[in-house]
Amino acid sequence: MDVTAHTSPYRVPTFTYAGPPEGPAYEAWREEFCRRFCQLDAETATADRIECTVEISQAGPLSFGTAHGSSGSFVRTRPLLSDGHDDLVLLTAIKGDALAVQRGRSIELRPSEMCLTSLDHIGESRLSEGGRYTALRMPRRDLMALSRNIEDKLARPLQGSAALKHFISEYFALCAGTAPALDLTVQHVMARQMMELVALLAETGGDAPSRTSGNGFGTARLQLIQTQTLENLHDCGLTIASVARRACLSPRQVQRLFEQTGSTFSEFLLEQRLLLAHRRLSAAGTRRNKISTIAFDAGFSDLSYFNRSFRKRFGMTPSEWRDDQVFA
Template identity: 45%
Template sequence: MERAGAPNFFVNRYTGPPRGRDYERWREELYRCTLRVDVQPGAGDSIDCELQASLLGGVLLGTFSGTSAEFSRTRDTLKDGYDGMCLVIATSGRVLISHEEHSIELSESQMCLGDMSVLCGTRMSNHSKIKTIRIPRTLLLTICPKAEDQLALALRGQPPVREAVARYHALAANLGPHTDVVGQHLMAQHMVDLIALLLGTDADRTELASYRGHSAARLDLMRADVIANLSRGDLTIYSVAQKAGVSPRNAQRIFEQTGTTFTEFLLEQRLLLVRKLLLDPLNRWRKVSDLAHSAGFPDVSYFNRVFRRRFGVTPSDMRAA
């Protein structure tokens, strides 16, 4: 299993028959290091699967893609006593779920909650892609006491919440392992809160999950959207809110709860980007105005004023220093 830039971020691919030293090593690492499952071909006599796994606190986020693999809690793996729960998200292709005596097929964007203390499995085939979220049972039941009533069902309802779960999975899986321990635990809690909203809980816990999880996840997603699109001169609260699935007024309110406005956050990120570009030796021959435009500042005079106010020096003086 290859650690990809962080001690709790793994990437690995296996292609070949389910036998031999390489397969046994990969199989053991999947069980011992990450997933607590056994793996076999999903179709035919060969495995073709790429795995990305991110561990945030006690929550493990996995992304799987390939043409053939089946991950199962077998009688042997159940001996470890692990009783966590796992949400499976079908991203593309056919995803077959087995859970004790039940079997269901998930279509794109559908989700299913499974119990890892019983015989269960997830089969990929025909260029499938799935995401998984493994959660300690007590952590989920604390915010969603009736989660076990939703086991082995195709979760089709609440499209906005399902979309938030899928988008936040992508954000947390890629950025979470590179944040500090506190940030990782917060992301894990936000993820669990979103799942509780998806499954449904009582009024008090719904309010808590909405405030603590959904709003925080939406804020993280909107911030990430801003940072990814700083070069766009037409980036506004309206476009960011629409992508996050909230009204511009609610988006502004979510930002203001952190002590800043959307406009202030956008300006700060653009200034930080220009400073980074100025200090990069690879950009030493680029004009300051070019760097400002690439960060979304159409007005160079305005850029120079706000840059000096923020950093106490002009862009040219910072570069010279």
Template identity: 35%
Template sequence: MGRRPLEVAAGDVTIGDPSIKGAHITQTTYGNFQTALLPRKALLRACPNAEDLIAQSIPGANPITSMFLRYYDLAHTYADKLASAELDAVSQHLFDLSVLMIGARGDVAEQARMCGLSAARLETLKSDILAQLDNPALSLTVLSAAHRISPRTIQLMFEQAGITYSGFVLEQRLLRAERLLRNPNLRTRKIIEIAHLAGFHDVSYFHRAFRRRFGRTPDDVRKLSGEMG
């Protein structure tokens, strides 16, 4: 970058300026890299020292950097499923994480933590929960250790979003069970197997919760789905 060599390790982040002539990238090992385009003027307003970080490496082990990368991957994965307003919100969250990552301070940093960082933490939590719905060991304690935040903080994050942690997990497990019951390829699987695949290990509780949520029993949903098919 402008005759300044820089080695970037896997998982690290660097800020480049595409307006600098002569910048080029040489990839020495197999892998992929991603580029995020940030509005230069807004970045400098939020973090005046951003210019000092051109062509310097920001360690990926930094908690904010790690959160930025995880949230970036989530946004990239689900971008085509988001509405325009949701995409705008995600873009703002990524910008907030960027200014925190490069060292914003004061009111700007506080606002970024309240908005972008909180949203990214919640979405990465939700993503981890969805990936582990069928795991009987899924718990606040497990998530707390993985995300390095207290169980109470996790509960507060969900409550601030208008739902409880346990309510979110239950709703997602019920929705998964309902999808599995409608899946024609799983029609020969027993209801107890479907319950386990959705993360329910108390089958009596599963039947009660399912009927309360959908107004039908699991058997009713499966039969109705077969008739419609």
């Protein structure tokens, strides 16, 4: 039986265990990674002993875990749910296959494939022999603020684009390796960017294809309109009519394009303005700015309407959200 604790060149805590899932050495190893990630039971995967290394680092509110070895399974059991944690975890297979089990589903992940799980449900993640996978723990509330339908994507493979998933994996490695050497403010910026990428993947990586996928020209036009809208969120005079003129379309044609996505132009505009204001209220660099200034810069000319919309979308007022943030 062997238990070691060492650090990578970036001083990432690393814990290795080889032996049966019992005894003082096993309990010491389990306690170390549980304290840094979450309460889990560790078991064997395919053999009668665990052969596994776990690396854990943190960036602000996020925990970055990597598991690799020939045998290891991490289980969130019913008794452990009493700790009240409800964070979401992004699992990514890096080398070999990984297995995720939750909500009655078994998701086999091949290299680069991802899925989301939740800590408030019984679940398991398992190594294949010689495999490696990562686990990114994120606050549920913060992810739900960025993607309203994030819970619909739990315990399902995330489709998304291969390029975006690759970028998320690379950014995971960067954050996990460098965050321990950075101050708290930079860590929170990294965490925010990581959660925005995961939310984007969840929004674009659903099970059903886009309803505009059969019309390439219409999809391209819609993406152009959305891009132009995002570039002009600060413009309080931005309307469907002004957007239509810029695209050489009628307002009704623009509306039809948005209807194909199950939304409207007004809903898209409001959502993006709220997300912009939300990001700025979460940023350490704008904490001295007045809320009214942030609202106006995001395109809201009516502060009362902004406050009502923000509270409806995020469950708290702009001032409550800002006061709840942690800055260095």
